[in-house]
Amino acid sequence: MTKPVIIGGGWAGLAAAIELTHQGIPVTLIESAKSCGGRARRVSYRDTQFDNGQHLLIGAYHQTLRLLAICGVNLEQQIQRSPLHFTFYGDGREQRSIRLPRLPAPLHMAAGIVLARGMSWSTKMQLISASLKFLITGFRIKDDCSVEQLLQREGQQSSTIKALWEPLCIATLNTPTHLASAKIFLRVLRDAFTKSYKDSDTLLCRNDLSSLFVDPAIKFIRDHGGEVLNSTRVNAIEIDPGGIHRVVTDNTMIDATNIILATPPSQAALLLDPLTEQLPQLSKLVESLRQFGYQPIITLYLQYGETCRLPHPFVGFDGTLVQWLFDHSHFGRPGMMAAVISAEGEHSDRSREQIIQTVTGEISEHFADLGEPKQCWLIHEKRATFASTVDVDQIRPANLTPIPGLSLAGDYTATGYPATLEGALMSGIASTHEIIDYWNNCSEY
Ligand SMILES: Cc1cc2nc3c(=O)[nH]c(=O)nc-3n(C[C@H](O)[C@H](O)[C@H](O)COP(=O)(O)OP(=O)(O)OC[C@H]3O[C@@H](n4cnc5c(N)ncnc54)[C@H](O)[C@@H]3O)c2cc1C
Structure with a gap:
């Protein structure tokens, strides 16, 4: 049987590769850049190395922690884990500080707000009343709206929004509050603050993101019979009504019957668009992929x-x-x-x-x-x-595509999460289900 081919060696593609490898299915992973990791990787400038951008993980990143464990990463060595502690500075001095104590969730959040330094009682009461309301409604709303609209509806004054909600929204959704999706924001709040106090912990990389995940992931894939091809761009995917045939790179063709397309949405659209003439069922998907901001x-x-x-x-x-x-x-x-x-x-x-x-x-x-x-x-x-904007969920595609054997993986797929490492890994794992079923069925014969 031909190995499943994964196009894109970001965290989603690596997650798909680890999951398949872990199930005994070796893969071929193809990455256009010199090194894997995509938007979360180590970069070098002369003799100095750091990540392509500062990342912060939280305890609620359960799939991240699971895959790190599968790859044999020593979490103590690689991650500094601490209870959430936000301290804000302004006008040259400390303004506010919130530290969540080790109490059962969501009590830890209420206690953190009550004990916060530098916040008026009126602000604390606004935060508690909004949090209670969110808890009662299960952190769900019927129709999406902006985070700003949601908070105003819940009686949050603009000073409270500026002091706490806005930094939280921008840090988690990377989208300004007047544009950000309230549905996605509520999902993040629910997962970070209501299940276990450990989920709110902040996890910081002691080294860099490639040492944490990318390098151990590649080692795990190769040690178990898989291939990782770097500096290899996929230029075309050959699929027709008869099925999936191969992927075409700059210098080779690789036969494939199962493909996971783990590139960003704009690249996925470029690869899928030429197929729509023969496979019109892909047209709607390509249109959605082009709509992301x-x-x-x-x-x-x-x-x-x-x-x-x-x-x-x-x-x-x-x-x-x-x-x-x-x-x-x-x-x-x-x-x-x-x-x-x-x-x-x-x-x-x-x-x-x-x-x-x-x-x-x-x-x-x-x-x-x-x-x-x-x-x-x-x-x-x-x-x-x-951009995690209002109603973006309506254009986020599922992992499965209308073509059997072709799945999508990436932080942008319909995970309910904003663009995060955890979202990318959740998507990578979900994209493997069809292949695992196919592989298991084939091996029964
Ligand atoms: C500066 C910055 C800070 C961030 N901070 C945080 C944070 O604090 N916490 C957090 O959880 N998340 C954070 N994120 C988001 C997180 O990094 C992303 O959500 C995640 O890395 C996305 O992974 P992905 O695999 O879905 O996509 P990508 O990382 O984009 O991976 C796609 C891969 O496909 C490859 N590719 C594209 N086209 C082709 C082709 N034709 N052939 C072969 N390969 C191809 C690309 O080179 C790339 O490696 C941050 C992101 C950035 C950039």
Whole structure:
């Protein structure tokens, strides 16, 4: 039997490959870039290495933790796990701090709000009343609306939205509150805060995302008879009404009867579009894939003096361009910080130099002791995530396509989650079900 072919070696494609390998089905994984990992990978600039953007995982990433365990990753060594603790700085000093205690969920959330420092009772009561309402309604709403509309409907004042809901929405959906889908936001809140206190924990990578997942995943796939082809772009998929035949790359053709297409939606549309003439049942899917919008994320890595250290592994900011600052000295990289600006905004038109100048100025206003950074590297991922806008769920495709043997995987498929690592892995795993059934049926004969 020909090996299932997975096109795209991002986290979704790797998840599909691990899941199939784990079921005893070796795969061929094809990735166009020199290294796998897609939007979550290690990059090198001369002798300095960091991720293509700062990532934060949470305890509710159950599939991520499961696949890491399958690949034999030592979680203690690779991940720093802590109870959720947000501290926000503004006007040169600490403004608010919320730490969730180790209590059964969702009591831990209520206690965290009540005990929060720097928040008025009126703000705390608004947060508790909205959280109660969400709990009672099972974190569901009938018709989607924007996060801003939902919060206004629940009586949240604009100061409360700015202080807490907005940073939470942008951090999780990477979409501004006036555009972001309330349905997706509620799903994230439900999974992060209501099941177990451990789900709200923050998980930070001690090394980089490739050491955490990508490298162990590739090793696992290869050690179990699979192939990973890097620097190999798939240019065409050959399918006709008689079935799936092969994929065509720059320098070879690979026979296939099962394909998982694990590229971003725009690339999937390019590969599927030429097939629609013979296979009109794909037309609607191609149309949906073209409708996705995208949101950017900027990460500015800053190398300060080796003794520089923030009071917490990461802190938030009020009213500045920089939204979050992560201190990598907490994971063994003295003086290295990552400043994050998520989603589009008035900064979108600014030059790199203007952004660097503004962000470094804002940081030194709050943490004068840091001094000036010795070096900085700015990574602007223009299509960091699909935009989790109102009603985006209506265009998100299922894993199964109208063509038997052809599945889709990627954070953009219908997981109910925003564009996240966990969403990508959930999708990768779900995309394998048809192949596993097919393989099991074939091996019965
Ligand atoms: C800067 C940044 C910060 C983020 N922060 C977080 C965070 O804090 N927490 C979180 O959970 N998520 C975060 N995300 C989102 C997360 O990284 C993505 O949701 C996830 O990586 C998407 O994985 P994917 O496999 O679906 O897609 P991709 O990573 O886009 O993978 C698709 C792969 O397909 C390959 N490909 C495309 N076309 C072809 C072709 N023709 N032939 C062969 N290969 C092809 C691409 O090279 C790529 O490797 C962030 C993303 C970015 C960019």
